[in-house]
Amino acid sequence: MPPHVTNAPATNANDPLERERTHLASSRAALRAMRADVEALDIKDVTANWVNAAVLQRQIDERITALADLAHAPLFFGRLDYLHAPGVERSEGAEGEQFYIGRRHVHDAVGDPMVIDWRAPVSQPFYRASKKEPMDVRMRRRFGYTGGDLTAYEDEDLTDTAAEAQASRLLQTEIERPRVGPMRDIVATIQPEQDEIVRAGIGGTVCVQGAPGTGKTAVGLHRVAYLLYAHRERLARTGTLVIGPNRSFLHYIEQVLPALGELNVAQATVDDLVAHVEVRGADGAAAARIKGDARMAEVLRRAVRAGVRMPVEPVVVVRGSRRWRVPAYEVEEIVRELLGRDIRYGAARDALPQRIAHAVLVRMEQAGEAPDDRVQDAVARNAAVKAAVKEIWPAVEPAKLVLRLLADAQFLAEHAAGLLSEEEQQEILWAKPARSVKAAKWSAADAVLIDEAMDLVARTQSLGHVVLDEAQDLSPMQYRAVGRRCTTGSATVLGDLAQGTTPWATASWPEALTHLGKPEAAVEELTQGFRVPRTVIAYASRLLPSIAPGLSEATSMRESPGDFSVREVAPDALDAAVVEACREALGREGSIGLIAADDRIPVLAEALEAAGLAHLAPGAETSAQSRLTLVPATLAKGLEYDYVVLDEPAAVVAGEPDGRTGLRRLYVALTRAVSGLTVVHAAPLPAELNQL
Template sequence: MSDSFQSAYQEEEYRLERTMEEVDRQLERLRNFPVYTGHDFTEQVLEAGREERRTALSKSAQQPYFGRLDFEEQGSGARKPLYIGKIGVDREEVGENPLVIDWRAPVASLFYSFTGGEASATYEAPEGLIEGLVYLKRNVVIRQRILERVADTYNRDSDQPAVSDEFLVYRLGENKDNKLRDIVSTIQAEQDQIIRAARNTALIIQGVAGSGKTTVALHRLAFLLYQYKEQVSAEKMVIFAPNHMFLDYISDVLPELGVGDIQQQTFPDWAMNLLSLEMPLADTAETLHTWFETPAARPELNDDVPGRYKGSIRFMELIKEWLSGMEEDSVPDMDFSPWDGAVLSKAEIEGWFGDEYKHYPLAKRKERVMARIHRWIEMELKKPAPEAVRKDRKKKAASREKAYAKKWPQYEPLTLYKQLFKVIKGGSVPASAQQAIPKMVMKQTAADLKENRVREEDLPALVYIHTLVNDIEGNERFDHVVIDEAQDFSPFHVALLDQFVKGHSFTILGDLSQGIHEYRGVHAWGEMSSLFPTEQNAYFALTRSYRSTMEIIDYANTILEQGVKSGITAIPVFRSGDSVRTLPYGSEGRTSSLERALKLLTVKDYRTVSILTRTLHEAKALHRELEQAGWDLNLIDGGKKEYTGGHSVLPVYLSKGLEFDAAIVADVDQTHYLPNAGDAKLLYVGCTRALHELWLFHEGDLPAYASATHNSEGELVSIQEWPEV
């Protein structure tokens, strides 16, 4: 240990002790303060503030900060050490510098954006651009109040070279558990730029596998709540994730950052709740089975397959055009007569509907008109008449009013959706509309709706119809929307959600190379960026992968280059590991080979190891066989809401978004992975789940895009050997 390192370590130990003393003192004072439980509003607000500080200080007491930046603001003549943590901690002395600066504060951005060099650095503050010199950038690892590591990534006063990636590689080398963790101590400059982007902007983020795009989006939510606390609230933010298990996997990140109450759900759950639909969705396993289990049965992939068409803007526009045409036919073609001798003309009712209430949506207009008709009846009943006559009129009016209301269209989304396909099938809409809906879509949807079946792909249309006939209530609007795995969303999804969010405030993230649900998602980000004004959308590409070793990323890149030819490949962080292994099952057979691999990886003390099969059927069968052999394995079949870590068996298509210390991909042969871009993407997804080790097994020949032993630069990317034991 060098003298300079020893000195730095001792300095940080002393600083940590002083910080702990101050945090403990503040926390003890707040805990000793009597908790207010009365009804005085002012005291309730004060108590809420104290409780917020108690919670923040309790978290700070274990790990108060993770970084230090020595900065001299231009013209100040004073070099100040700034300690940066997940939660800011002020000193109790008025006018003193903060004890710990919140990572979201403007000056803290320097810790992420400054990458070295002798030039001055700048950051954007409320008072304008601040310029100065950075003298020291230091990473500090503290766990349970104990200083574990000190690493300088920049020191202006040192002759030693900068080691900016050393601390990052150290953190990336840690093993995974069953939850996604925050990256606040290792945020990179390109990630920080996204996190701190302006609120009223639709950000579209193309991020390669392992680029941290999900974590970046979650940190962006925490930043927006800090930066715009007067304009946004956590309760009005939402994260749309692909499934419940993924929501469980990411569930710890925001609480770790001190953020709660952000809505986290799947789009189907949100849509069904909004529509008050209690019927179950048609089993999506049918679609998954066709696409992933029996690829030979796939329909030809084009914009006319049901998922693509129903997610298109042209379908959205057709619905709007059809519903706008319903306005002319809404008022029943008859006068209204509550009893003989009393008549409310159709012309007058049309005047109410078409002129006076024109600014209301259709359902609200109908509601207003019917309420006005009811008031008219009440006024007519007040006119002089014998009591017996009045009672008879009242009885007839109630019956006729009810019958008249039934002659109006039923502005219920599912009813209207069924009507749309019924009238198109019957030919009672313009020929352009009949031709617009492909025959495959008409056939499937008409059959579904006849049996009262609704598929996930129908939900954007149903919610859109709901908004057109009912409008959007204030409590249904969002301050910000995050869409994860957005390559599997459609333009219709995004255009619809844009009506629910203020100022196009989106974070849309995904990876086209992982677009394995090609039958419903987007094929290019332009399909989404074109939905927003040019000045209110921005595109970012995250090309560095922080998840896997160089060997794994190099191998995965060869799959993309040879099987997809998309031009989107990952740049690895300099973290080396074992070579990728592509192994034949050999004489011992499939199950025995996979079990042997599992044993070899288990002894390395990895917390999470997965076996990825091509199909769910194969995953279930393999899980049974390994259980009978004594293995305790989780079967991930799409029905679970929690990811518990440990050792798992699952089909590749359900692994998207997850990470494992080691991944074993079974049956990588030309029967299971066909020579097309879709299957190459699927294999790419499986390979990029692994952090440290990747093993692939095959019976026959590997598919051409997975058979490379060297990359285009001639570097070794895979070997066909078992490890020496």
């Protein structure tokens, strides 16, 4: 027996749909009242000073924003009716109670809940309950909305174990709803395997290997929202960060967390994290691969400590009429002990004057004096001690250090000995050494090296939780840069090995997690697709044996097979055929992405303009007036469109330095479609796509 679905028009108060609409109206009114209560708060007499007042006012403003009633986001999307089962241990749901599940908590004037936050423990059965394990739930109800209006509901009786479980039609409709604008939340459609990841504890790091369309990005963002709900005070102190591959991607996902009421999560790219110098240069693939190799961490560690010199003269401190002498051998013992502890260079340099001062205090005590901590601090600031520290343990400027490594062949050879071959050293040396840090044409990989050197000198501040998306494309040194931001916190790592398109793309998650500093992280695999149509994912999966032979092929739960076609045209007709495919796609509902090799973008932009088809840049918000986006293949990762027109697959492959990376780039481009894909080509398709 299939789930009961009702979408008939409601006519009276006894109609279930009408009662649900009444509850929706009452809940919206309650939410407005909650917001009005916050807006009416008068704080002028409850704060001690203007700083406290400013902090409190900011918190109030954030609360007001979080309580906004978003017209495009239904206040609740489900309902749980719990069983009455006397004498049987049950979940948090009380006997016979009903709970409406939504994006945020809403209560009435006396504090009784009208909508339960989807993150609350009592809401968990909405995502995980089944006929085999009902979790004390009698009935699960899903709601359907049209233009913000509640228009349908669907009931699933979890006590009817004799009936065969049926797929939810409303769930299917929500999954297949056209995408216009930025990425939206998936709170109404989270699946059991996704929910397990979302609600994983904050104490451990989770790595999600997810095929295209499995919702790994959405899972990572909803995990952030859940952790902020469950550990708000802790994360408010330590901070949360979402790291994406590029600005277009971050713009695409930036509305998900605010829609869930979370406004204070920072977003950045890896390049943003290490932006200590202006990046004006670019490395070749070979140089970038070497600079991104984990061996560079040891090269830098050696170089940072290279300036430490063993003392050859004693340290003599004059205080009043007395002279206190610490012999060179004793100072050397202190220096060697600090080096042996392998603490950060800056911390050791700060400790050295105190250790020398302590040696002086020991001599004072032996002479019958009774110095205290103030005397030790004064000795540590003595000119003779400061001069000795400057000579023995000189300050290190990370950018200058990296500049010297890349410009001075002898300095690099000294510290890369046994780590990098002579050929590798020559590859990363600058042909034209820069005279200063400011004048240098730093590359993105150089900035990561500077970040590593900075952490060797002074500890990088750690956050409470970091989400790293499209992680398969990071180099070992980039993983280390991210790992420094969560050394005392946890992380959610998201990616797909089959979509690794950088020369240094990771070969395995255990290896990547080791570089991240989280080797104990659990690796979860998502293979059930929700976004990519069956025919499209099956076509793209023909590439998997060549690009990631160890991965499972993704499946799709979408009932509709999707629109899919491959069109071969004459070379001189390619541009016109691509424009026509875009025009056809614009006749359908939803967003359209025209994906092409980067060097084809100017040509296609001109062709679209000549045809009168306006287009957007990746990451720009689509609208009813502008639904077509022209996407360079190198920026397509992580984005999605209802309909994709893919221009010349052979050019996408040829745009990469090697064939395997090119096929991976093509795999990414093929799997951006939500409803339909049209491949237009003049050159022969890669052989892998012709294999059945």
